[in-house]
Amino acid sequence: MTNDMTHTADKTSTETPETTTGRRIYRPLTDIVETADGMTLMLEMPGVTAEDVDITLEKRVLTIRGKVHTTQPEKLQLAYAEYGEGDFERAFTMSDDFDPDKIGAQLSNGVLTLTLPRAAEAQPKKITVKAS
Amino acid sequence: MLYPTYTRRSDPFALMRSMLRDFDRVSPSRLAQPVFPAVNVWQSDEAVAITAELPGVDPADIDISVKENVLTLSGERKAPEVPEGARWHRNERGFGRFARSVRLPFVAADDKVEARMTNGVLRIVVGRPEEDKPRKIEIKAA
Numbered sequence A: 001m002t003n004d005m006t007h008t009a010d011k012t013s014t015e016t017p018e019t020t021t022g023r024r025i026y027r028p029l030t031d032i033v034e035t036a037d038g039m040t041l042m043l044e045m046p047g048v049t050a051e052d053v054d055i056t057l058e059k060r061v062l063t064i065r066g067k068v069h070t071t072q073p074e075k076l077q078l079a080y081a082e083y084g085e086g087d088f089e090r091a092f093t094m095s096d097d098f099d100p101d102k103i104g105a106q107l108s109n110g111v112l113t114l115t116l117p118r119a120a121e122a123q124p125k126k127i128t129v130k131a132s
Numbered sequence B: 001m002l003y004p005t006y007t008r009r010s011d012p013f014a015l016m017r018s019m020l021r022d023f024d025r026v027s028p029s030r031l032a033q034p035v036f037p038a039v040n041v042w043q044s045d046e047a048v049a050i051t052a053e054l055p056g057v058d059p060a061d062i063d064i065s066v067k068e069n070v071l072t073l074s075g076e077r078k079a080p081e082v083p084e085g086a087r088w089h090r091n092e093r094g095f096g097r098f099a100r101s102v103r104l105p106f107v108a109a110d111d112k113v114e115a116r117m118t119n120g121v122l123r124i125v126v127g128r129p130e131e132d133k134p135r136k137i138e139i140k141a142a
Helices: B014-026
Strands: A030-035 A038-044 A048-058 A061-068 A077-081 A087-093 A104-108 A111-117 B039-043 B047-053 B062-067 B070-077 B087-091 B096-103 B113-118 B121-127
Touching (some): A038 A087, A048 A111, B039 B096, B070 B121
Antiparallel strands (some): A030 A038, A038 A111, A048 A061, A061 A087, A077 B039, A104 A111, B039 B047, B047 B121, B062 B070, B070 B096, B113 B121
16 A cells, blocks of 8 residues: 555545435446336445335435445454445436336345336337338 | 747647646546545454455455465456447446555465455455564563
8 A cells, every 4th residue: 555645436425415423425326228118227335235225216206325334344443444434325317207116126246226117108109101 | 837828829729728738637636547446444453454345246256365465356347238229328337357456564374364245345354463463562670
């Protein structure tokens, strides 16, 4: 290790609103992919267990919260820190054609994968043009 | 820094460009590439622990090696598998190979290194060899 400042990968904390405990809340880095049958969101939430993830879809706003269990090893003191620990929170405004009951969520290795299938009536209908 | 205004009078943006170039060079984000993974180091008289956030990395894809007093952590972050014809809206996560080395305050024995991965957080604990532990020295009365 050197004493130089190390620039680590993006882990940005949300500045407002503040928490009552003074702990930071981080914005999970997210990949969003649109497929033929819906949307897939992949959020990086290291340190979050499946029971501590809270996903809500209300008035088109999809909110994802994750509670982090801090990883302080027993009897050890923090000597050098490059990343902070704190809960994760992020919200997305969706287009309104998703069925909240069909949202699938899976957590593996600290990545939360959300699948939002498009509502059946909103599936794009392909119109073929007939040659006259 | 001096910006000669008389050179290239035909190009009004030359001065602006050269200033921007200087600014880019000085701003800290350009000096170093971001490092992955970020590590936290924990210490006590008995052991040293290194924690790192590695979301989306399969524990099988991580290599941890210790040579004398340098611990190296390397591996690969694989890009997610996406069906054909999918459209990316956002791509904030990074992928590819990574490697980091951490110098330990003592020479570690291989059998005293323990690594565990939970929910994308890696924790490596390196025990301090017995002969390296600090000893309390008693002061004898004269």
